[in-house]
Amino acid sequence: MNFSPFSQGPYWPPAGIKSRIFQARFPDSATQLARARQARDGQIVFWQPWDMEMTHTPRRLKHPIAWGHQPLGDVEWPHSLARFPFMVDLAFGFARTGQPRYREQWERIFQDYRHDRAKGRPFWDHSLDTAIRSVRIVQSWDIMVRHSPREQALQQQVIADLEASQIFLLSRLGSSVGNWEFIICSSLLLVAAYLGADDHEPAPAAALARLAEIKESEINADGLEVEFAPMYQGVIILFLLEMMAGRHARGRPTPSLVLEILDLLMPGLKSLCRPDGRVPAIGDSDPMPFTYLENLWQTIADQDQQSAQQAPQAPQTLRENQPPSPPSTVHLKATNVLIMNRILGDNLSQLVFDAAGLPPARRRWHSHEDDLQVLLSMAGRPIWIDPGRFTYTQHFRHNLPGSTKTLYPQGRWGFLYRLTGARTRDLVRRDWRRHFQSRAVHNVMHCLDPAGRERPLTGGAIQPLRHTTANGLRVAATSFRDEDGYQHCRWILATRSQVLLLDGVRSPDPARWAGHFLFPEDIDLEDRAGEFIIGDKERGPFLVQTFREVGAAGLGAGIIRGWCSPQYNLKRRTTVLTLQSPPVREWVVVTVLSRWRGPEGALTPPDAFFEGADLVLGIPSADPPAQEGVRVRDFWAATGVARPVEATD
Secondary structure: OOOOOOOOOOOOOOOHHHOHHHHHHOOOHHHHHHHHHHHHOOEEOOOOOOOOOOOOOOEEOOOOOOOOOOHHHOOOHHHHHHOOHHHHHHHHHHHHHOOHHHHHHHHHHHHHHHHHHOOOOHHHOOHHHHHHHHHHHHHHHHHHOOOOOOOHHHHHHHHHHHHHHHHHHHHHOOOOOHHHHHHHHHHHHHHHHHOOOOOOOHHHHHHHHHHHHHHHHOEOOOOOEOOOOHHHHHHHHHHHHHHHHHHHHOOOOOOHHHHHHHHHHHHHHHHHOOOOOEOOOOOOOOOOEHHHHHHHHHHHHHHHHHHOOOOOOOOHHHHOOOOOOOOOEEEEOOOOEEEEEOOOOOOOOEEEEEOOOOOOOOOOOOOOOOOOEEEEEEOOEEEEOOOEOOOOOOOOOEEOOOOOOEEOOOOOOHHHHHHHOHHHHHHHHOOHHHHHHOHHHOOOEEEEOOOOOEOOOOOOEEOOOEEEEEOOEEEEEEEEEOOOOOEEEEEEEEOOOEEEEEEEEEEEEEEEEEEEEEEOOOOEEEEEOOEEEEEEOOOEEEEEEEEEEOOOOOOEEEEEEEEEEOOOOOOEEEEEEEEEOOOEEEEEEEEEEEEOOOOOOOOOOOOEEEEOOEEEEEEEEEOOEEEEEEEHHHOOOOOOOOOOOOOOO
16 A cells, blocks of 8 residues: 555544534543643553543653553553553543644654664554554644644654554454454554545555454344443444544545444444433443533534435434433343342432353453342432443552652662551552453352362353342342352342342352442442441431341351442452352352331331241232232252243333
8 A cells, every 4th residue: 555645634523622522522622631741741541531541640751751661560551651641641632722832742753663663663563453453643743733844854754554454453453352443444444445445456455355244243133232331332432433533534435344343343232321311330341421522423424414425314312312210120131231220219219130151262352250230320320330441550648758759669769668668568469450351359159179279160150130029029030050069140130129049059069259339439338137227428327238147057258348440440448248159069148239118117018028938029009908029949849940920022
């Protein structure tokens, strides 16, 4: 591929940074200008909307840049650096202020990168970094050339780099799966259009052919990506939209295949969203706002229609009139996830039952050992939470005693960090990625070995999730069984005023089992003689959680402190409600969550009640006053997933 050095562009509409598309992509201009100033001064922060690895404190760049260096032990940081998100910030700062220092820093970083890449180091043989970097170079360079005279030598270097990246990506196309391959295809299509190539030329033609393949292999019938990491599905959508924006500015229509993919991915992701409009933290996912993607797509669609170049239809999620609230129950069968909305008398409540299991081989990198996990939101706020994404960063920030100097574990003053950081020494040594992936920190049951450590459960198989609704009682059930015979069966029951989790476990030999419920850092949890009161400082108590065994094995429950990662590179303390069994072969425990009605607030009549050691799931009726329901003594009566009533789906 050979392109004229003056044939590229445009990427952004004529209004540039004042265009609606730019402002929809980067809606926070004040923050972007502040980050541009930091980048101009050599301070790098990864912050942009839907950034996969955000950082929260700046790191200084020194020239020549140490490409591949891992500050604070974070192996993702050099990859984020090599993807050039800050180059768009620098271009924005240059266009906004006209100050040449922004352009000079942009060129300095680009030349530093170009010279290092010419050395042929393996660090630069990274397909995802190359794909994302190419998009950011196009987006930032298109702004730069609008606001300064074109320097032919620099422009030829930019185009040569984009062309070399196209050749490299084309040679790697088909070797990746999941989000990588979607992003690589999007980058190939965008850069080819920016450089003036037609869709029948090798790079875009191959990208479209590969998109057709992964549309079938990487997306489930319910619109969720096979990887099942919601944030990464949103990132795929973002790059498809960025590709569309650039192609349309160049006068290129959106391939119908791309619209078909968006018609699958956008409704699928939206069906998972929490009541606050964010995607759930399942696997390696930060809770990003889905409305951002909807607004960006709608802006692109509006601009297309106004330009009369093309009048594409918006994805189905925007074309149809959406109901004012989601259905009471959403069953994503292909992924094996069930969502119950409007429970516990709260119209903004949501319970997610994740029985997705491990994705196929080569797509598990972003998965956690969270089979049969439950996530709960009330009044639009998280209650039972996922521990969050892993972070590679080992650093726990602290200062030199008696000063404001921040110490770091690496670098010249690392020995002072180790000497003065006794409080965080064990935490620094922890394998945080493994910690956030393990079953022991999710809202699941897990088996303990004789030493009290988490027993690995391997080769697990999960039954298809079943659910039913009858007389105001919603029931969902599934089970997990590993290759050594360890089994966990979980029922979720939502009545008019309660949520009940029935957990039954089996093991070939007597074993201890443990369960956890993680709460966010702003939730207060108090143990009142076995009743765990859930509240906060503003509202006071609003939920109560209790446990009851079916049988008398000897349940133990208590409160401990743990860790969560509400966003990548952030670690926060969290409260964990734990339960544990003595050594047993079989064990059934019931978790009951009810609205708090005060110290004397027993439910009358109860939706769930005990007759001796047997729990009865009540279906209250007023005429005649009676309690009729399902007895949990039948919980293990059937093999696999037992159901109290016939499934309706």
